[in-house]
Amino acid sequence: MSLKGKAAIVTGSTSGIGQGIAEALAAAGADVMLNGFGDADAVERQRAGLERDHGVKAVFSAADMSKPDQIKAMVADAEAAFGKVDILVNNAGIQTVAAVEEFPDDRWELIQAINLSSNFYAIKAAMPGMKARNWGRIVNIASAHGLVASPYKVAYVAAKHGVVGLTKVVALETAQMNITCNAICPGFVKTPLVEGQIGEQARANDMTEEQVVRDVILASQPSKRFVGIDELGALTVFLCGDQASSITGTSLSVDGGWTAR
Template sequence: MLKGRSAIVTGSTSGIGLGIARGLAAAGANVVINGFGKPEDIEKERAGLEADFGVKAIYSAADMSKPEEIAGMVATAEEAFGAVDILVNNAGIQLVSPIDEFPIAKFDQIVAINMVSNFHAIRAALPGMKKRNWGRIINVASAHGLVASPFKSAYVSAKHGVVGMTKTVALEVAEHKITCNAICPGFVRTPLVEAQIADQAKVNNMPVENVVRDIILASQPNKRFVEVEEIAALAVFLSGDNALSITGTSISIDGGWTAR
């Protein structure tokens, strides 16, 4: 379905990004993976994409808080594959803290990685997409791009910003056969969420199972975590030719969280 296409997935050494990179590769796309981790684990993942799906995969160590490294990642991808057809802005971090105690540098870092990096990557990838008159931009926002929770001021601000940027980009490029959409997952049991569960267990002096049932899954009416593979399947669909008319929208994949 995506044979001959090339994709960048930011923050794809773990969790949702890794799942999306594998989904796009399974559909036939060449992939640039990105993110932090042990070099041997990253190389295993990169080589695995090539071996499992018969595509080309390269790794970019670009730090999503550094604009020049983001532009460099897009240039590297264009050089290696001749194009960036699909850009998935997924890298993200979280910190849970009351706003009056929120560390200032951490707030800035969350906004930079979770939102501003999307601007830099889109800005660098769009000229090539316009030239080829084809492109797919997928921003991994969150249910927290649509609704708020207490103690997540930086994350909620950044993710609402991502949803706004998604709409703006969609309008600007609509006539170039380029789409831009946001995916808004509920809770997915990735390392990002495991850390939150551990923090909440400590703060509330509760066993982990109770945190999962009474705090985390309390938001999700279907009482289950979203699976990485479900998000990957949605990203693959949005990357396909049949999704040309879906643009500027935020697609919830949250077990009913934001239907309340």
């Protein structure tokens, strides 16, 4: 499937799921704007590698996804670099694990800002250009936790449920404009975010990390294996192609059977 001639933004793409999706889009021929935090030299190696390996144009934005003005500027910068934004992948996310009554207020606000509100602001900024060209693909990386809940993840679950609702509204508003908006809902993927959760759960429950993976992290995932980042990249590429033009407003579970229960 070719996305040659298309231009994409992938938020939170300097590591983990976002990095894999950016790689997959570039491999399909799309120009890509990376976004995220991390070591400047490592980010530059990633950016240059996309150009070298796939013959596309790649740029980087350090926009903070908790800041609406920076999100708006990121989209404007991508439009200036590529001439347009055809594809928007909202992937940036953070996590904190705590009981409701102990959940830090500042972490609640930050998780809502990065995991949910950033999607809204990025879509709002990219939408006028997509409508003007009568073509666009929006992929929001939600979570199995956008469909079901788990204890101690109140902010994350609330935000990801919000992402699923946002996806549906955008899809309805753009259904006749050749613009699609879908949510991918992964189960557990072995990313730095999940690795951090493993350590937190181990400390909180006086367990080994191996016990946490087997009895806590993957307890709800019938496949008993982590979802592959390459699987999520391939699905994103498919959703961005013309073959998926009638798929919109959906929440696609990639969770080893978790939400089939």
